Amino acid sequence: MQTILHSANTRGHANHGWLNSYHTFSFAGYQNPERVHFGALRVLNDDTVAGGMGFGTHPHDNMEIISIPLSGTLEHKDNAGNHGIIRRGDVQVMSAGTGIAHSEKNHSHTEPVKFLQIWVFPNKRNVTPRYDQQTFRAEDRHNQFQQILSPDANDAGVWINQDAWFHLTDFDAGFTAEYQVKKPGNGVYVFVLEGEATIAGQPVSTRDGLGIWDTTSFPVAATAATRLLLMEVPMSL
Known part of the structure; x- marks a missing residue:
């Protein structure tokens, strides 16, 4: 087993006033150059957007x-005619593919929205x-791994074009579980949303x-009430 720890205070940081982002x-x-990606996981941004503000229309592909x-609440619009509003408990996915332009903004004019923006390299x-977007029940991640993303449209959660599986957890203090890697050769990047834990022998x-x-x-x-996001991805591109 190999591990690498990225402590919270070593992340990149940019505060633009309307946007406070940790990379x-x-x-x-x-x-x-030592923190470009973890396997197929390319971006993990921890963003706070002020009320009434957001990212204007911009393109993505592949x-x-x-x-x-x-x-808070996040509003999405794109040039394919999709329009959605997501909040805590929801997960949104966009396969950019041949190209898409979208905007993301805080749906509220007064309250900030906090969200994770994650990019994964595709396998196609x-x-x-x-x-797509889906809503997930909080009780389904209490002391268990709640699957929110997979490569299979018929499996639980949203799906993407990659052999990746994402899980959320809400673990009580003292609870212990074993995560089983879904596909040989994959790695898992665990992001601690809140709390304290010992994962693979490493305190986080x-x-x-x-x-x-x-x-x-x-x-x-x-080791305390802990919320985790586990992102399993291929280690080779």
């Missing part, structure tokens, strides 16, 4: 883009662009990220 991997003005709100290029706390690979499973032990 786990190189993005925009934060460029770190990337799988996942948005996970943590609080130039697919037809696609948009809020907003730390831990990459784990060269293993088929690893233990997760919550």
Whole structure:
């Protein structure tokens, strides 16, 4: 088993007033040659957008883009005619494929929206662009791994063009579970949304990220009430 720890205070940071963003991997003005990606996981941005503000229409292609709100409401529009509003408990996915232009803004004019923006390299290029969103029940991640994303449209959660599986958890203090890697050769990047845990023998706390690979499973032990996002992705592109 191999691991790499990215402590919360080592992330890139940009505060534009309307946008306060932390970058786990190189993005925009934060460029770190040692932190470009973890396997197929290319971007993990922890964003807070002020009320009434947002990202204007901009293009993407050949990337799988996942948005996970943590609080507040996020509004999406794109040039394919899709329009959605997502909040905590929802997951949005966009396969950019041959190209799509979209905007993301805070649906509220007064309250900030906090969300994770995640990019994953696809295993198929130039697919037809696609948009989807789903709502997930909080009770289904209490002391268990709740699957929110997979490669299979018939499996639980949204799906993307990659052999990736995402899970959310809400673990009580003292709860322990074993994560089983879904596909041989994949690695798992664990992002601590809140709390404290020992994962694969490594103590972690809020907003730390831990990459784990060269293993088929690893233990997760919550030392306090802990919320996690586990992103399993191929390690080779």
